[in-house]
Amino acid sequence: MAADSATTEREDVDEHGQPEVDVHVLWINAGLSCDGDSVALTAATQPTIEEIALGALPGLPRVQFHWPLIDYQVGDEFMDWFWKADRGELEPFVLVVEGSIPNEAIKSEGYWAAFGNDPETGQPITTSEWLDRLAPKALAVLAAGTCATYGGIHAMQGNPTGAMGVPDFLGWNWRSKAGIPIVCVPGCPTHPDNLSETILYLLYQAAGVAPMIPLDESLRPLWLFGQTVHEGCDRAGYYEQGDFTTEYGSPKCLVKIGCWGPVVKCNVPKRGWINGIGGCPNVGGICIACTMPGFPDKFMPFMDAPPGSTVSGAASVTYGKAIRELRNFTFKTVDEEPKWRKRGTKLLTGYKPPW
Amino acid sequence: MTRVSEAPVGGKAKKGGAGDLVEMAWDPITRIVGSLGIYTKINFKTKEVAECYSTSSIFRGYSIFMKGKDPRDSHFITSRICGICGDNHATCSCYAQNMAYGVAPPHLGEWIVNLGEAAEYMFDHNIYQENLVGVDFCEKMVRETNPGVWEQAKRTEAPNAGIHGYRTIADIMTSLNPFTGDFYREALHQSRVTREMFCLMEGRHVHPSTLYPGGVGTVATIQLFTDYLTRLMRYIEFMKTTVPMHDDLFDFFYEALPGYEQVGLRRILLGCWGSFQDPQHCDFKYENMSDWGRKMFVTPGVIVDGELVTTDLVDINLGIRILLGSSYYEDWAGGEKFVTRDPLGNPVDERHPWNQHTIPKPQKRDFDANYTWVMSPRWFDGKDNLALDTGGGPIARLWATARANLVDIGYVKATGDSVEINLPKTMNLPETKLEWKVPQWSNTIERDRARTYFQAYAAACALHFVENALNEVRSGNTKTWTPFEVPDEGIGCGFTEAVRGVLSHHLVIKDGKIANYHPYPPTPWNASPRDSYGTPGPYEDAVQGQPIFEENPPDTFKGIDIMRTVRSFDPCLPCGVHMYLGNGKVVQKRHAPSMLNSPE
Ligand code: SF4
Ligand code: SF4
Numbered sequence: 001m002a003a004d005s006a007t008t009e010r011e012d013v014d015e016h017g018q019p020e021v022d023v024h025v026l027w028i029n030a031g032l033s034c035d036g037d038s039v040a041l042t043a044a045t046q047p048t049i050e051e052i053a054l055g056a057l058p059g060l061p062r063v064q065f066h067w068p069l070i071d072y073q074v075g076d077e078f079m080d081w082f083w084k085a086d087r088g089e090l091e092p093f094v095l096v097v098e099g100s101i102p103n104e105a106i107k108s109e110g111y112w113a114a115f116g117n118d119p120e121t122g123q124p125i126t127t128s129e130w131l132d133r134l135a136p137k138a139l140a141v142l143a144a145g146t147c148a149t150y151g152g153i154h155a156m157q158g159n160p161t162g163a164m165g166v167p168d169f170l171g172w173n174w175r176s177k178a179g180i181p182i183v184c185v186p187g188c189p190t191h192p193d194n195l196s197e198t199i200l201y202l203l204y205q206a207a208g209v210a211p212m213i214p215l216d217e218s219l220r221p222l223w224l225f226g227q228t229v230h231e232g233c234d235r236a237g238y239y240e241q242g243d244f245t246t247e248y249g250s251p252k253c254l255v256k257i258g259c260w261g262p263v264v265k266c267n268v269p270k271r272g273w274i275n276g277i278g279g280c281p282n283v284g285g286i287c288i289a290c291t292m293p294g295f296p297d298k299f300m301p302f303m304d305a306p307p308g309s310t311v312s313g314a315a316s317v318t319y320g321k322a323i324r325e326l327r328n329f330t331f332k333t334v335d336e337e338p339k340w341r342k343r344g345t346k347l348l349t350g351y352k353p354p355w
Numbered sequence: 356m357t358r359v360s361e362a363p364v365g366g367k368a369k370k371g372g373a374g375d376l377v378e379m380a381w382d383p384i385t386r387i388v389g390s391l392g393i394y395t396k397i398n399f400k401t402k403e404v405a406e407c408y409s410t411s412s413i414f415r416g417y418s419i420f421m422k423g424k425d426p427r428d429s430h431f432i433t434s435r436i437c438g439i440c441g442d443n444h445a446t447c448s449c450y451a452q453n454m455a456y457g458v459a460p461p462h463l464g465e466w467i468v469n470l471g472e473a474a475e476y477m478f479d480h481n482i483y484q485e486n487l488v489g490v491d492f493c494e495k496m497v498r499e500t501n502p503g504v505w506e507q508a509k510r511t512e513a514p515n516a517g518i519h520g521y522r523t524i525a526d527i528m529t530s531l532n533p534f535t536g537d538f539y540r541e542a543l544h545q546s547r548v549t550r551e552m553f554c555l556m557e558g559r560h561v562h563p564s565t566l567y568p569g570g571v572g573t574v575a576t577i578q579l580f581t582d583y584l585t586r587l588m589r590y591i592e593f594m595k596t597t598v599p600m601h602d603d604l605f606d607f608f609y610e611a612l613p614g615y616e617q618v619g620l621r622r623i624l625l626g627c628w629g630s631f632q633d634p635q636h637c638d639f640k641y642e643n644m645s646d647w648g649r650k651m652f653v654t655p656g657v658i659v660d661g662e663l664v665t666t667d668l669v670d671i672n673l674g675i676r677i678l679l680g681s682s683y684y685e686d687w688a689g690g691e692k693f694v695t696r697d698p699l700g701n702p703v704d705e706r707h708p709w710n711q712h713t714i715p716k717p718q719k720r721d722f723d724a725n726y727t728w729v730m731s732p733r734w735f736d737g738k739d740n741l742a743l744d745t746g747g748g749p750i751a752r753l754w755a756t757a758r759a760n761l762v763d764i765g766y767v768k769a770t771g772d773s774v775e776i777n778l779p780k781t782m783n784l785p786e787t788k789l790e791w792k793v794p795q796w797s798n799t800i801e802r803d804r805a806r807t808y809f810q811a812y813a814a815a816c817a818l819h820f821v822e823n824a825l826n827e828v829r830s831g832n833t834k835t836w837t838p839f840e841v842p843d844e845g846i847g848c849g850f851t852e853a854v855r856g857v858l859s860h861h862l863v864i865k866d867g868k869i870a871n872y873h874p875y876p877p878t879p880w881n882a883s884p885r886d887s888y889g890t891p892g893p894y895e896d897a898v899q900g901q902p903i904f905e906e907n908p909p910d911t912f913k914g915i916d917i918m919r920t921v922r923s924f925d926p927c928l929p930c931g932v933h934m935y936l937g938n939g940k941v942v943q944k945r946h947a948p949s950m951l952n953s954p955e
Binding site (some may be wrong): 015032033037038041043045047053054069070071072073075079111112114123149152153154156157158159160161189218247249250254271272279285287296300301303354355 | 380381382383384386388413414415416419421422423424425427428431432435436437438439441460462482485486490495498533536543546547550551554555556557559560561562564565569570571572573574576581584650683685714715716717718719720749834835836838883913914944953
């Protein structure tokens with residue numbers, strides 16, 4: 001059948017009656033994930049998925065999504081697109097990966113995460129094998145959410161699967177055949193618009209109307225992750241006055257009850273969560289640094305004050321200085337992943353495998 | 356129809372007469388959250404599913420990596436179990452922590468949690484029903500699977516057309532077409548507005564930023580509730596037309612396909628763990644749990660053969676058993692027992708989540724032996740380990756609430772045989788009463804129908820919560836959080852309803868750290884494999900023996916009736932479904948080989 005649920009509905013059809021497609025988006029949600037980034041994308045309003053799928057923005061190439069969350073197709077009909085891509089018959093395509101990549105090499109058999117079956121053996125095909133098969137053929141690889149970008153929750157200390165992010169798996173210096181580095185949109189889950197806007201950017205780049213996507217050293221789009229939570233937080237006035245709450249539910253600055261905003265790169269307080277509504281510190285939630293490579297290990301226990309923030313100081317001057325020092329000191333370490341997230345045949349997370 | 360298979364799954368493909376059995380599998384199943392595969396044998400002569408196996412292809416290991424962590428991190432961590440109802444986990448974890456720390460939130464804090472959770476039900480059921488399940492009932496799908504039904508739909512006037520505006524059943528189906536259907540798009544829009552409501556209360560969807568043990572960090576102002584209420588009233592107006600429209604659509608299936616009630620039919624074995632605490636009564640003490648559990652705005656209950664067996668959360672708690680069955684884990688029998696007696700002195704079983712150990716054992720998938728990462732939770736009624744299902748949530752919730760006959764807040768009222776939902780006047784529509792009646796069957800259509808009604812139920816409850824929250828703020832009670840200390844030793848349990856059904860969290864604290872933590876979401880209940888006694892899990896049981904109404908022959912077979920059944924449970928595991936035919940017969944250009952047979 002021609003159109004998927006998320007196919008562009010514009011009427012151009014090729015000689016086989018298939019819709020003409022300029023770019024395919026292949027989405028693998030079978031990393032270790034909660035599917036929260038797929039769900040987040042359905043919340044995006046700038047742009048919405050309908051706008052992308054129906055071509056409601058100027059200059060957008062015709063795109064077809066192969067996205068498990070809402071796809072019309074099921075089972076083999078759905079998997080067929082991935083096999084086509086593997087055979088080099090789907091050009092061009094963007095590969096979206098959701099979820100961290102477990103280390104399948106630390107055990108003798110079985111699988112941690114799989115997607116479809118191997119026609120030869122009848123056994124499930126691991127998600128990491130799909131990455132090995134498809135990444136070299138993709139126009140770009142997009143890691144959606146903190147699990148896929150840096151490992152995230154499932155790569156926490158003591159985990160049994162040896163999970164890691166896509167750059168840990170493919171290599172931080174990996175480039176697609178079009179010369180594009182892995183594009184990381186972290187967030188647990190990713191901010192809906194941050195994801196849809198990055199997809200939009202890549203589609204424009206694929207259409208040749210946008211230059212190379214600008215990324216920082218952790219492979220995040222620069223325009224989205226250039227500032228800290230603290231810089232965008234509407235409680236900064238309280239912080240400025242040295243007015244810190246010690247209880248949840250107050251409109252004041254949350255730094256003493258666990259807010260990591262000063263050292264975290266994320267635009268959520270500025271952008272709100274959906275359509276400008278919600279967020280984290282701006283609405284009373286501590287920033288637990290869910291966009292950061294060091295998440296979650298370097299920020300736990302979440303409800304304790306970050307180190308350095310216990311420095312007493314009613315006056316913002318004193319406190320501000322402490323914060324700046326904390327920033328310079330911690331920025332580097334929290335922007336780095338824990339050491340155990342890497343390939344190899346040994347599990348380094350601290351868990352003693354019973355197998 | 357329910358039929359327990361005696362034949363071992365991995366047997367060779369039957370030849371000759373038994374060759375009427377064709378193997379079919381769908382892996383991954385799309386339009387759900389997570390990874391699920393369904394493997395079946397279908398008899399195309401009798402048009403019946405002979406066998407069904409459900410498998411999940413993902414393991415993450417929460418119970419393992421939570422060990423030794425600060426217990427106050429547990430709601431942040433467990434929220435990440437699910438990307439569509441993570442907040443239900445965060446909420447349930449806070450309930451369990453409240454019990455362990457001996458703290459209860461200020462009333463206002465609890466109303467805010469209820470408002471957030473109500474918005475989650477409104478959002479999640481809405482997007483799931485209209486944008487994922489709805490596609491199985493849309494024009495495009497019905498034309499491809501049952502052209503005869505499509506023709507009939509075009510000729511059938513919709514009884515409630517005057518309310519919802521779609522003249523024929525076919526018009527309803529067209530409105531559900533992916534992306535191009537106007538109702539499909541309206542539903543997507545509503546799913547965003549309800550998520551805005553959620554974010555007003557809980558900050559970030561789907562992993563909340565403002566939930567804590569002891570209450571919430573949300574700043575409670577008049578504006579907060581105004582912003583929520585205005586959106587809520589628009590949603591209520593939307594529900595007034597959505598419910599009758601779905602009644603028309605679902606009733607039509609019974610009419611167009613006589614016998615459709617057999618699809619997804621299973622023995623009525625439903626569990627509901629209750630939802631929405633009443634802060635006037637809930638103190639989070641285990642000793643009082645039977646009482647405050649019965650004050651919840653959705654009543655907890657176990658239903659066997661249509662009748663209520665218990666509404667007591669203590670009974671419910673003590674009856675939970677985790678069996679390994681056909682899953683990839685080692686048994687923990689003889690391992691350390693964390694909790695021998697509950698705080699009331701009742702003995703706690705070795706197979707209860709408080710005493711569970713999770714010991715993964717990755718291995719090859721073998722339908723003769725172990726074939727999934729999902730364990731088998733069961734509920735022990737004193738005699739049997741019952742394979743309860745949640746029916747995707749709403750059917751069990753409404754059933755338990757109706758039969759228990761305890762809830763009456765005006766906007767919603769249980770009657771014993773039904774639940775009344777009273778919606779006030781909205782912009783364009785008058786006051787409206789909807790009534791969900793206890794159905795005759797636990798089947799695919801009734802699971803889907805209940806989902807629509809429960810959206811309205813949650814919205815009506817939210818009206819009650821907004822009123823109570825505003826009363827608190829107007830009387831100057833703006834505190835939303837109560838301080839607490841984490842004890843060195845302690846236990847806790849939380850019970851609520853995740854969107855798709857029962858959710859429990861069991862926590863044990865030692866030396867101020869997590870010694871054991873086992874969450875049990877709905878999907879393990881529903882997607883569980885054959886357990887240690889050979890009892891199949893609910894999906895398997897519901898699909899096994901069900902009739903096939905699809906008009907397509909085997910080589911163009913889409914399995915729509917099976918898809919509808921599986922999706923009626925609202926599966927939510929990182930899982931999916933492939934499709935292949937047995938006996939070397941290939942349906943698709945590329946297909947998964949016969950997974951139910953050992954390769955030769
Ligand atoms: S709440 Fe957090 S982000 Fe906001 S001002 Fe305080 S420290 Fe900065
Ligand atoms: S503000 Fe902090 S916790 Fe919130 S989304 Fe950004 S990084 Fe995550």
